[in-house]
Amino acid sequence: MEATFSILIGLFFAVSVYLVMSRQIVRILLGIGILGNAVNLLIFTSGRLTREVPPVIPPEAVTPLEATANPLPQALILTAIVISFSFFAFLLVLAFRAYQELGTDDANEMRVAEPVGDAAPPQGY
Template sequence: MELLVAIMVGVLVAAAVHLMLARNVLRFLFGLILISNAANLTIFVSGRLTSESPPLIPEGDYAPLADAANALPQALVLTAIVIGFGLFAFALTLVYRTYQNLGTLNSDEMRLAEPVEDTPSDPSKAYIAYEADK
């Protein structure tokens, strides 16, 4: 079972990298979500996939009697899912406002909105411009 999950994590990471290399900001956002889901799945599997008994400790003992899944990675993944959803909602709102203001989601076209005269190519001219502004 762990092998199947490892292959699925690999496919998720490959798809995420493919999406994050695109010039479209929305595709980058979906790639970011995919790679966070792959990380969550990796952490979840580190706690063991088992259909054994739940990780409950009987009264008077110090450890579970049988093999049990670790509950800590499960709790961490649950927290990461909630935080990831909040990040996705916030980033999706930013992408929507960016599209409304600029009319495009292509990152190369977004650079056209940057002023050219504020960034001189020669570093010595940048220092002279900085000193002149003071």
Template structure:
């Protein structure tokens, strides 16, 4: 099972890199979202996919008596989900605002495009 999931994670990384190398902003944003998910899956896979008991230490003991699940990868994945969602939301708003200003989502056209609504004319010095 871990081998199959590692292959899926590799495919997710490849798809995300392919999408991030695109010229359209929407594809870039989808690539960033898929990259975040593939990183989360790889962190989760590092915590192993075995069914173990929760990491609860019985009362009166200092260490668990049996094999327990590792809670650290789960905590890291939860934190990474929140961070990647907020990063994606910020980039989505930034891309939408850039599209409103320039009128295109092609990054090559954005380099040469002038804003549609220029509130201030250029000032000469």
């Protein structure tokens, strides 16, 4: 099962890198969202995927008798989901505001565009 998830994680990372290297801001934002999901899935897979054995320690034992899933990565992922959602929401609002000001969603055109009514930046550095 871990091999399937490893292939899926690699696919997510490849798609996210491809989208982040795009020129359109919307594609960049989607790439960042997919990258966050790939990292969460990587952390989840590193904590072992077992459904057969619950992570319960019997009263007479000090440690679990069989290999169990680690609950710490699952707790870290819950925190990371909240943080990545707020980060994505901030980037979405920032991109929308930049589109309103500059009138383009192309990253290369945003570098040379200036808001309407502002003077052009000084040239000749």
